[in-house]
Amino acid sequence: MSGFLAIYRREMLSLWVSPLAWILLFVFLVIQGVSFYLMVEHFANFDGATIDYGPVAAYFGQSIFIPISLIILCPALTMRLFAEERRSGTIETLLTAPVSPWGVVLGKYLATLTTYVLIWAPTLLYVIILRKTGTVDWPVVGASYLGLLGIGAAYLAVGMLMSALSKSQLISLILSLLLIFGLFILGIGEYVFPPGPLRDVCGHVSVFSQLVDFSKGIVDLRRVVFDLTLMGLPLFLTARIVDSWRWD
Secondary structure (H helix, E strand, O other), rough: OOOHHHHHHHHHHHHHOOOHHHHHHHHHHHHHHHHHHHHHHHHOOOOOOOOOHHHHHHHHHOOOOHHHHHHHHHHHHHHOOOHHHHHHOOOHHHHHHOHHHHHHHHHHHHHHHHHHHHHHHHHHHHHHHHHOOOOOHHHHHHHEEEEEEHHHHHHHHHHHHHOOOOOOOHHHHHHHHHHHHHHHHHHHHOOOOOOOHHHHHHHOOOOOHHHHHHOOOOOOHHHHHHHHHHHHHHHHHHHHHHHHHHHH
């Protein structure tokens, strides 16, 4: 994985020097801020609602804004990774540099994953604000963020693969949106199909179920394995695609 750190620094600089990351950060925080405010306002109307099982758990496990944000945020972060390099021709320079295919893929991926984490980091202020008015179960909060990290890591890997398959950022964005939205719709089948194998499959891939479980502090290893698989397979395929470019 030679050249990994150089690729990582290059991508981090590219992401945060351009307006993309800042625009995504602004829009994301506005959406999440509105979502959290509505949760707090809703639970403020109920006497005896606790912080542990009130707005914090509801924000991570019941808010529709979080799945929607993930569906949009992850493709937007990954659409330019390879598509723009191929369109502009800079991919040729990258492929002739002393960098292994895995170094290229992991450098770009971890830079995007770091950006994803940094975009989520300000939401910790929501929990800190509520901490002023009561107690917060921090292990549950940690499990909630772990669930978001797993889902985001998988979606970013899918988005990177779509970017490697196209020369247009727009096409990459659309492909990623369609695939991730397809997984989202498949998960909804958990609430549609009758009990049986199909419903079990839908429940296993359901982003809603994962967010609900983790927001309760339940770290289901089956969901962790699914996230790692959904992350690892696209990364492997992307590395193979990058390697094939050198031979072409």
